[in-house]
Amino acid sequence: MESDEGERLPMSRRPEWSDVTPLPQDDGPDPVVPIDYKQDFTETMDYFRALYRAQERSPRALSLTQEAIRFNPGNYTVWHFRRQILESLDADLHEELDFVERIAKSNSKNYQIWHHRRWVAGKLGSDAAIKELEFTKKILSLDAKNYHAWSHRQWVLQALGGWEDELDFCQKLLEEDIFNNSAWNQRYFVVTRSPFLGGLKGMRDSEVSYTVEAIMANPENESPWRYLRGLYKDDIQSWVNDPKVSSVCLKVLRIKSNSVFALSMLLDLLCHGFRPSEEFREAIGALRTSDSEPLDSDLGKAICHVLQLVDSIRANYWMWRKSKLPVAV
Amino acid sequence: MASTSSNETVTQREQSIVLEDVKLMYTIFADVPPKTKLLMLELHRDNHMEYLLRGLQQLGPSFCALDANRPWICYWILHSIALLGESIDARLEDRTIDFLSRCQDPDGGYGGGPGQMPHLATTYAAVNSLITLGDEKSLSSIDRDKIYRFLLSMKDPNGAFRMHDAGEMDVRACYTAISVASVLNILDDELVRDVGNYILSCQTYEGGISGEPGSEAHGGYTFCGLATMILINEVDRLDLATLLDWVVFRQGVEGGFQGRTNKLVDGCYSFWQGGIFALLQRFHTIIGESMTLLDAGQANCADSPQTTVESDISDGEESLHGTSSSGDEACAIQQGVNFGNVDRKSIEGRAEREPLFNSIALQRYLLLCSQDPGGGLKDKPRKGRDHYHTCYCLSGLSVSQHCWSKDEDSSPLPRVVLGPYFNLLEPINPIHNVVLERYREAQEFFARS
Numbered sequence: 001m002e003s004d005e006g007e008r009l010p011m012s013r014r015p016e017w018s019d020v021t022p023l024p025q026d027d028g029p030d031p032v033v034p035i036d037y038k039q040d041f042t043e044t045m046d047y048f049r050a051l052y053r054a055q056e057r058s059p060r061a062l063s064l065t066q067e068a069i070r071f072n073p074g075n076y077t078v079w080h081f082r083r084q085i086l087e088s089l090d091a092d093l094h095e096e097l098d099f100v101e102r103i104a105k106s107n108s109k110n111y112q113i114w115h116h117r118r119w120v121a122g123k124l125g126s127d128a129a130i131k132e133l134e135f136t137k138k139i140l141s142l143d144a145k146n147y148h149a150w151s152h153r154q155w156v157l158q159a160l161g162g163w164e165d166e167l168d169f170c171q172k173l174l175e176e177d178i179f180n181n182s183a184w185n186q187r188y189f190v191v192t193r194s195p196f197l198g199g200l201k202g203m204r205d206s207e208v209s210y211t212v213e214a215i216m217a218n219p220e221n222e223s224p225w226r227y228l229r230g231l232y233k234d235d236i237q238s239w240v241n242d243p244k245v246s247s248v249c250l251k252v253l254r255i256k257s258n259s260v261f262a263l264s265m266l267l268d269l270l271c272h273g274f275r276p277s278e279e280f281r282e283a284i285g286a287l288r289t290s291d292s293e294p295l296d297s298d299l300g301k302a303i304c305h306v307l308q309l310v311d312s313i314r315a316n317y318w319m320w321r322k323s324k325l326p327v328a329v
Numbered sequence: 330m331a332s333t334s335s336n337e338t339v340t341q342r343e344q345s346i347v348l349e350d351v352k353l354m355y356t357i358f359a360d361v362p363p364k365t366k367l368l369m370l371e372l373h374r375d376n377h378m379e380y381l382l383r384g385l386q387q388l389g390p391s392f393c394a395l396d397a398n399r400p401w402i403c404y405w406i407l408h409s410i411a412l413l414g415e416s417i418d419a420r421l422e423d424r425t426i427d428f429l430s431r432c433q434d435p436d437g438g439y440g441g442g443p444g445q446m447p448h449l450a451t452t453y454a455a456v457n458s459l460i461t462l463g464d465e466k467s468l469s470s471i472d473r474d475k476i477y478r479f480l481l482s483m484k485d486p487n488g489a490f491r492m493h494d495a496g497e498m499d500v501r502a503c504y505t506a507i508s509v510a511s512v513l514n515i516l517d518d519e520l521v522r523d524v525g526n527y528i529l530s531c532q533t534y535e536g537g538i539s540g541e542p543g544s545e546a547h548g549g550y551t552f553c554g555l556a557t558m559i560l561i562n563e564v565d566r567l568d569l570a571t572l573l574d575w576v577v578f579r580q581g582v583e584g585g586f587q588g589r590t591n592k593l594v595d596g597c598y599s600f601w602q603g604g605i606f607a608l609l610q611r612f613h614t615i616i617g618e619s620m621t622l623l624d625a626g627q628a629n630c631a632d633s634p635q636t637t638v639e640s641d642i643s644d645g646e647e648s649l650h651g652t653s654s655s656g657d658e659a660c661a662i663q664q665g666v667n668f669g670n671v672d673r674k675s676i677e678g679r680a681e682r683e684p685l686f687n688s689i690a691l692q693r694y695l696l697l698c699s700q701d702p703g704g705g706l707k708d709k710p711r712k713g714r715d716h717y718h719t720c721y722c723l724s725g726l727s728v729s730q731h732c733w734s735k736d737e738d739s740s741p742l743p744r745v746v747l748g749p750y751f752n753l754l755e756p757i758n759p760i761h762n763v764v765l766e767r768y769r770e771a772q773e774f775f776a777r778s
């Protein structure tokens with residue numbers, strides 16, 4: 001257990017450090033951005049610098065890096081030296097995972113911690129997979145969009161395995177928060193990369209159904225719209241021709257005639273050669289409410305025009321899109 | 330007021346809290362008389378300067394957590410000062426050069442503080458700081474040969490870069506390495522090799538770029554990836570249409586940008602996301618040229634929407650631009666500015682074009698929601714200021730003021746600068762995010778030496 005900060009005995013008074021001459025930071029006589037370090041911080045770092053310079057890879061050096069990391073978990077030099085010591089001492093890396101977990105609880109957005117964790121888990125190999133998935137799950141339960149935690153989780157799956165339950169995990173997180181784009185991204189990662197699923201082609205039908213359902217439940221949720229498009233990545237023709245795609249746009253427009261995402265996808269479809277039925281023309285025609293001018297007979301232009309009105313923050317973009325439309329459809 | 334329903338998800342709940350804060354700010358703004366409006370839109374230059382200078386000279390104990398980022402703190406502060414068109418005195422400049430030299434590793438590259446391992450991010454920060462200081466003494470303090478060796482030693486066989494010896498490999502590392510190499514004129518085929526493949530593998534199905542292959546599209550990494558691809562002349566390998574569509578949707582009704590889909594608005598993304606538009610406009614010929622199609626009166630006032638938060642909050646702002654002649658201010662704001670039938674190219678000889686994002690709305694968010702009146706800028710209301718957000722909010726503000734100009738050297742028209750014209754900041758080179766003039770001096774210096 002960590003000792004209380006209040007009871008900390010200065011290192012200069014600890015006999016086990018009496019052989020070390022602390023090395024102060026070479027900040028110069030008059031540095032800019034000088035930090036008003038706490039005394040404990042300065043002392044710990046002075047001893048750290050001494051051992052780092054001497055490349056002393058000893059148990060006491062290991063415990064010193066632990067103290068230095070607690071003072072500043074962002075010091076990558078300390079972490080790096082710690083890895084060198086762990087290697088030299090052939091230390092128990094399971095214990096190291098526990099140490100990282102304690103630090104990560106209050107610093108879950110720090111690059112160094114995650115890089116270190118990846119190094120440790122990599123050394124432990126596939127045995128660590130379950131523990132790492134549990135660990136990231138714990139962090140994600142506090143912040144379901146923690147970028148580092150998701151990256152780590154993806155690395156674990158690819159390097160150590162554990163794909164079996166990952167789609168369920170995404171499913172669960174999406175049930176909790178269907179707007180969680182990180183969970184959608186993870187879903188895409190699993191669908192495209194899991195060795196146990198059939199890849200994008202094999203999963204497409206069921207994924208499209210799932211996504212369409214999510215869109216219908218919350219048409220203003222951007223995540224499933226982008227995901228739907230992603231399901232046809234590198235296969236634009238299928239995307240254009242799949243009636244499930246165009247029909248979800250139409251269905252949404254019938255509930256919510258100014259749905260930016262439905263209009264935007266319809267526009268993209270048209271730009272890629274989609275042939276709209278009369279039904280589509282009517283649906284778009286029905287949108288001319290607040291505007292006195294008749295809508296353009298060119299469906300793409302008409303959609304851009306509507307988007308300029310209903311999505312004013314992006315008016316310039318829609319105007320630009322209008323200028324880039326292919327010849328009338 | 331947004332109603333809080335019990336079946337809202339975390340994302341919805343957090344978003345509605347922020348939106349309420351922002352709307353409240355904009356409602357207050359809408360209700361005050363024009364004079365007060367102008368005051369509210371003022372960039373508090375003096376207070377920002379005071380905050381920045383204080384940080385350069387002394388930082389409190391809480392900065393122990395940033396002890397491995399001191400060149401970054403230098404850069405955030407010095408770049409902010411330069412954006413404000415100010416400079417530091419010769420003595421402070423000498424002290425900065427001396428300090429950064431102590432962060433320079435004997436084998437090349439800069440660490441987070443004296444005696445720390447060299448790191449790509451702090452190398453980028455140190456080099457940008459020294460360029461921002463900008464005279465001979467400062468620029469010649471950089472050991473380019475050693476930096477080249479350091480960069481090369483950070484390159485992974487797959488083409489990407491690691492942040493430090495055996496450190497993490499990601500798009501940020503690629504950007505900082507390539508940016509430094511380019512600005513120091515030491516970029517060669519060996520450094521470039523395969524880095525484009527790595528960036529390409531990080532463009533996600535959403536259109537943006539992630540930190541590592543498979544991760545989520547993110548504003549910071551998208552900026553880094555795009556800038557890298559531009560510097561190595563491989564930008565056309567990216568799916569730019571989808572990238573543009575992704576980034577354009579990151580601007581929310583608040584006016585500011587979010588970093589990822591369905592995340593909250595944050596002032597620092599004004600640069601990371603806003604800068605992407607500057608990169609595309611300046612350095613990508615197809616998009617850059619096409620955007621000029623918007624010139625000369627395509628902006629039609631009949632298109633002005635009256636239905637969104639966006640137009641609701643912009644009422645009565647015309648007096649601040651001092652140019653709109655019609656009563657339809659919402660239009661002038663929403664379109665940025667309504668030029669009517671006037672040929673814009675002839676106005677004071679300055680060439681203009683509409684940016685593809687809403688630059689006025691972004692400026693409004695930065696000035697009203699991201700400014701600490703006591704100095705410094707921040708993420709969003711209720712958050713505290715810091716040097717990082719000050720730097721990137723100001724960088725984003727500069728981008729949104731200058732993105733209208735077709736050529737880098739023309740100064741923007743008063744009406745594209747929200748608030749009083751003295752809000753105008755120095756233009757930047759958006760790839761490296763250093764003030765344009767200093768970038769050019771550095772380019773010249775490193776071309777000679």
Ligand SMILES: [Zn+2]
Nearest residue numbers: 595596597708
């Ligand atoms: Zn931020």
